Amino acid sequence: MDKKGKLIKTITYSLLTLWAIGVLFPFYWMILTSFKSYSSYNGEFVPKFYVTSPTLQNYVDSFTTVPLGQYLLNTIIFTVATTAIMLIVIIPAAFAFSRLQFKGKNLVFTLFLSLMMIPNELVIITNFMTVTALDLRNTFTGLILPSVTSVFYIYLLKENFAQIPDELYYAAKVDGTGDFKYLWKVMLPICKPTVVTITILKVIECWNSYVWPRLITDDAAYYLVSNGIQEIRENGFGRENIPAMMAAVVVISVPLVVLFLIFRKKIMEGVARGGTKG
Amino acid sequence: MDKRNLKGWLYLLPAIIFLGVFVVYPLIDVFVYSFEEGYNSVSQTFFGVGGYNYSYVLHDPYFLQALKNTFILVVITVPVSTVLSLLISVGLSSIKKLREMYQTIFFLPYVTNTLAVGLVFMVLFKETPYSDGLINLIIQFFGFSGVDFISGPYWAKMLVLCVYTIWVVMPFKILILTSALASVNQNYYNAAKVDGTGKWRVFSKITLPMISPMMFYLIITGFIGAFKAYSDAVALFGTNLNAAEMNTIVGYIYDMLYGDSGGYPSFASAAAVILFVIVLTITTINLLVSKKHVHY
Numbered sequence A: 001m002d003k004k005g006k007l008i009k010t011i012t013y014s015l016l017t018l019w020a021i022g023v024l025f026p027f028y029w030m031i032l033t034s035f036k037s038y039s040s041y042n043g044e045f046v047p048k049f050y051v052t053s054p055t056l057q058n059y060v061d062s063f064t065t066v067p068l069g070q071y072l073l074n075t076i077i078f079t080v081a082t083t084a085i086m087l088i089v090i091i092p093a094a095f096a097f098s099r100l101q102f103k104g105k106n107l108v109f110t111l112f113l114s115l116m117m118i119p120n121e122l123v124i125i126t127n128f129m130t131v132t133a134l135d136l137r138n139t140f141t142g143l144i145l146p147s148v149t150s151v152f153y154i155y156l157l158k159e160n161f162a163q164i165p166d167e168l169y170y171a172a173k174v175d176g177t178g179d180f181k182y183l184w185k186v187m188l189p190i191c192k193p194t195v196v197t198i199t200i201l202k203v204i205e206c207w208n209s210y211v212w213p214r215l216i217t218d219d220a221a222y223y224l225v226s227n228g229i230q231e232i233r234e235n236g237f238g239r240e241n242i243p244a245m246m247a248a249v250v251v252i253s254v255p256l257v258v259l260f261l262i263f264r265k266k267i268m269e270g271v272a273r274g275g276t277k278g
Numbered sequence B: 001m002d003k004r005n006l007k008g009w010l011y012l013l014p015a016i017i018f019l020g021v022f023v024v025y026p027l028i029d030v031f032v033y034s035f036e037e038g039y040n041s042v043s044q045t046f047f048g049v050g051g052y053n054y055s056y057v058l059h060d061p062y063f064l065q066a067l068k069n070t071f072i073l074v075v076i077t078v079p080v081s082t083v084l085s086l087l088i089s090v091g092l093s094s095i096k097k098l099r100e101m102y103q104t105i106f107f108l109p110y111v112t113n114t115l116a117v118g119l120v121f122m123v124l125f126k127e128t129p130y131s132d133g134l135i136n137l138i139i140q141f142f143g144f145s146g147v148d149f150i151s152g153p154y155w156a157k158m159l160v161l162c163v164y165t166i167w168v169v170m171p172f173k174i175l176i177l178t179s180a181l182a183s184v185n186q187n188y189y190n191a192a193k194v195d196g197t198g199k200w201r202v203f204s205k206i207t208l209p210m211i212s213p214m215m216f217y218l219i220i221t222g223f224i225g226a227f228k229a230y231s232d233a234v235a236l237f238g239t240n241l242n243a244a245e246m247n248t249i250v251g252y253i254y255d256m257l258y259g260d261s262g263g264y265p266s267f268a269s270a271a272a273v274i275l276f277v278i279v280l281t282i283t284t285i286n287l288l289v290s291k292k293h294v295h296y
Helices: A003-034 A038-043 A057-064 A068-098 A105-115 A120-133 A140-147 A151-162 A166-174 A179-190 A192-208 A211-216 A225-236 A242-262 A264-272 B002-035 B052-059 B061-094 B099-111 B114-125 B134-141 B154-182 B186-195 B199-227 B231-237 B249-257 B265-293
Strands: none
Touching: A003 A242, A003 B061, A003 B099, A003 B114, A003 B154, A038 A242, A057 A068, A057 A242, A068 A105, A068 A140, A068 A151, A068 A179, A068 A192, A068 A225, A068 A242, A068 B002, A105 A151, A105 B002, A120 A140, A120 A211, A120 B002, A120 B249, A120 B265, A140 A211, A140 B002, A151 A192, A166 A179, A179 A192, A192 A242, A192 A264, A211 A225, A211 B249, A225 A242, A225 B114, A242 A264, A242 B099, A242 B114, A264 B099, A264 B154, B002 B052, B002 B265, B052 B061, B052 B265, B061 B099, B061 B154, B061 B199, B061 B249, B099 B154, B114 B134, B114 B154, B114 B231, B154 B199, B154 B231, B186 B199, B199 B265, B249 B265
């Protein structure tokens, strides 16, 4: 390799490494700080980049002095229920659009697609009023119901369903297989990768959702992690107990980072196919 | 035939009900709310119909502050993050060793909780009685004087907000651009190589035009996303954004709806409609510009 090529390569790697450090540093800092004791953290005017006597006290504190366990449990319930109900709603819809023939199908599909353009901010106000009027504030029902449909995921799944050759469907018909059984036994197994991708993307979205839960819950017993961390910050350990806060941040971040490292390829593919930050 | 029709609609029914109740009805209702004057959320009554809500919102100093903050945020973060992600993506595509590792690291912020990691940024930038904060110590190391980025002067707070916003939006942009770069037909590059074309010329005459649809997709979604900024600001400055002078349009909407200053769905609706009109206008302009410059 010539000299110029080598120089370009060095510059490229330095640039990429620089950004990688920028991305990783906050993670490093939260983990590092979470292992420092309260007194040693506040004793360091110039913060140290290593821990001299690591402690787990902050982790104990985040589960005992503040109800982090409760927040995590709420978030898990919310995430699992929302994702499950969403799948129950969108799979039949995608099936109807891709496989069934009925009057008005194309019109409804166009209407559905046009709903994708509607920003959440426009509809959230009325939803807030509706849920309040139904007395569903501070309930899981109120938290879950508005986010169980996604036109985008219906669209994604419909496209995938449509790729399955018609012959399979007719063959099943001849064998006397009903539509529902065909959907369940043939289409879903074939389209499993897409269903998994949708599920993971929805889980990420649920885990990080902040705005709707904030509007709809003011009882800490129903807080999700995002609201929980905000509550911890404003009223939790006392403003100055940064190490304990960082421990809570680590606990909240770990599940998704682990999920990401396991399903890295799927998540990145799914997002590249048109997901946006929810 | 009738039975078949019924079946189709039956499969769609759950989706139609949910979308009807939580998207279509609210969409109509928000415009209705925005024109109902003096709406009382307790008695659910209002005095009259007109543009008062809009005029109130447009004269509210908090809204004007939010408008200003949002525009500054958009003008800074969209170009910076787009150019930076293009630079990084081009770098990523030119290397083979360690590429997957870099890609994985760069995507990490996408899967993190905005509120949680924002707290780390706050800690890094904040001045406390115990420490000036790491960033300030670095600034002081280079001989400049530090500043409290979290509760100090306006420009400093805006700077952290921009830095954090860019940090949050980069993964998506890098991912989209690296896949766009990977899908450019290699024949073009081979042809350029035969002709002995220079690197910069290859980039500006082949690469850039080929990925221009994706660039514009990113710019459009970037604008829309930045106009809706909210949780990043909450993560850094807490829920009382008005007091911190760091509110955004979306934050203003939610504050009007709920919280200490809440209970005014009509004002919230008017602000939401204004936001929608702004976003629609910008997107239309973007699309018009892209027609001229994008090669499909």
